Amino acid sequence: MADEVVLLDFWPSPFGMRLRIALAEKGIEYVYKDEDVRNKSPLLLQMNPVHKKIPVLIHNGKPVCESLIALQYIDEVWNDKAPLLPPDSYLRAQARFWADFVDKKIYEFGRKIWTTKGEEQDAAKKEFLDCMGVLEGELGDKPFFGGETLGFVDVALIPFYSWFLLYEKFGNFSVEALHPKFIAWVKRCMEKESVSKSLPEQEKVYDFVMFMRKKLGME
Amino acid sequence: MSGESVKLLGYWASPLALRVKWALKLKEIEYQYVEEDLQNKSPLLLRYNPVHKKVPVLVHDGKPVAESLIILEYIDETWKHNPILPQDPYERAQARFWAGFIDEKCVPAIMSAFTNQGEEKEKAAKEARENLKTLESALGGKDFFGGETVGFVDIAAGWIGLWARIVEEIADVNLIDAETMPLLNAWFGRVLEAPVLKECVPPRDKLLEHSRGFHKILTAASS
Numbered sequence: 001m002a003d004e005v006v007l008l009d010f011w012p013s014p015f016g017m018r019l020r021i022a023l024a025e026k027g028i029e030y031v032y033k034d035e036d037v038r039n040k041s042p043l044l045l046q047m048n049p050v051h052k053k054i055p056v057l058i059h060n061g062k063p064v065c066e067s068l069i070a071l072q073y074i075d076e077v078w079n080d081k082a083p084l085l086p087p088d089s090y091l092r093a094q095a096r097f098w099a100d101f102v103d104k105k106i107y108e109f110g111r112k113i114w115t116t117k118g119e120e121q122d123a124a125k126k127e128f129l130d131c132m133g134v135l136e137g138e139l140g141d142k143p144f145f146g147g148e149t150l151g152f153v154d155v156a157l158i159p160f161y162s163w164f165l166l167y168e169k170f171g172n173f174s175v176e177a178l179h180p181k182f183i184a185w186v187k188r189c190m191e192k193e194s195v196s197k198s199l200p201e202q203e204k205v206y207d208f209v210m211f212m213r214k215k216l217g218m219e
Numbered sequence: 220m221s222g223e224s225v226k227l228l229g230y231w232a233s234p235l236a237l238r239v240k241w242a243l244k245l246k247e248i249e250y251q252y253v254e255e256d257l258q259n260k261s262p263l264l265l266r267y268n269p270v271h272k273k274v275p276v277l278v279h280d281g282k283p284v285a286e287s288l289i290i291l292e293y294i295d296e297t298w299k300h301n302p303i304l305p306q307d308p309y310e311r312a313q314a315r316f317w318a319g320f321i322d323e324k325c326v327p328a329i330m331s332a333f334t335n336q337g338e339e340k341e342k343a344a345k346e347a348r349e350n351l352k353t354l355e356s357a358l359g360g361k362d363f364f365g366g367e368t369v370g371f372v373d374i375a376a377g378w379i380g381l382w383a384r385i386v387e388e389i390a391d392v393n394l395i396d397a398e399t400m401p402l403l404n405a406w407f408g409r410v411l412e413a414p415v416l417k418e419c420v421p422p423r424d425k426l427l428e429h430s431r432g433f434h435k436i437l438t439a440a441s442s
Binding site: 050059062064065066069070072073076077089090092093094096097100101134 | 270279282284285286289290292293296297308309311312315316319320353
């Protein structure tokens with residue numbers, strides 16, 4: 001029986017990008033469906049009734065929600081190629097820890113940089129940049145968090161790079177100037193087709209957010 | 220396995236440490252328990268969890284693992300007998316989903332009902348009830364979320380049966396509604412009474428007193 005894989009996604013979502021990268025790394029054919037998150041499709045509401053959010057991976061009609069959970073599902077089902085998690089249980093725990101760190105910190109502080117002002121924004125900026133430093137420390141001398149190849153943490157983290165222009169413009173800083181090692185890792189990831197084809201251009205994300213801000217009266 | 224060193228850094232009233240105790244108990248793993256003073260964190264804790272500085276931390280042969288659900292997965296993958304997560308990848312994804320739902324939706328709503336007053340409190344309690352009702356749909360008619368035996372979601376959520384009822388008593392709210400969520404209510408009873416799990420649970424009256432103390436501080440601050 002041929003596998004049927006559908007990805008319900010929204011093009012600027014870093015969480016959706018994670019799954020695009022994993023599916024590409026594993027060479028899995030799938031149907032991509034872009035959702036209008038302000039007008040959610042009946043399919044999305046049926047496949048993710050609890051959170052009503054993208055991304056949703058639908059494998060042979062059965063939905064898997066939450067991007068890190070879907071990444072592990074993809075890794076476990078298509079286990080013949082490009083493993084995301086290592087075999088060792090301690091290294092797996094470390095990878096899960098850092099992916100969780102990305103969810104708890106990078107997304108939250110990044111979001112606050114462009115949605116808040118004044119003291120709150122300054123605090124978010126500082127925390128965001130601190131996280132860059134912590135991640136650089138965790139990366140160490142390895143080319144990727146996964147070692148020689150892209151791993152779970154790389155796939156979890158790299159999508160946020162597509163939002164960096166937005167963060168940098170609102171926060172008035174340059175990640176490359178402050179954390180060149182981090183950007184060196186970004187560049188190594190972007191050399192991979194699975195990554196470069198899964199991330200939208202930073203300008204496109206920036207333009208989209210600016211358009212939404214105007215529409216929502218945030219300007 | 221003899222010769223292995225397993226240490227758990229925890230706090231007696233921490234529900235997240237309880238999750239780990241339950242998993243270690245179910246796997247019959249011998250370990251050394253280290254009680255942390257959260258007001259005065261030990262150098263050991265700060266060394267083993269420099270990023271979050273929180274309990275629980277499992278230390279296996281000197282190597283630390285932090286974050287309770289991540290620790291559960293580590294325990295399950297390292298000691299393969301008495302499995303906690305199912306074998307099938309889709310079932311595993313479902314178990315992870317519901318454990319995540321508990322932490323992202325149920326727990327914050329219950330905490331919000333505990334820390335707020337008046338309308339805010341009632342709003343949070345209503346949200347908590349709705350989320351618990353949603354959780355019940357994952358249980359269905361099974362004895363445990365894990366099926367016939369305790370599994371990942373049971374270990375992740377069981378503590379709510381004790382804690383939520385303490386919040387109900389102190390904050391005067393309704394969270395676990397026996398009428399609207401009978402299956403979940405019955406499951407709470409079942410999981411907290413399970414012999415292996417029951418002996419790890421902290422004494423209710425001590426927990427009640429401890430929580431009352433917190434509540435006084437929180438509500439005094441906001442009045």
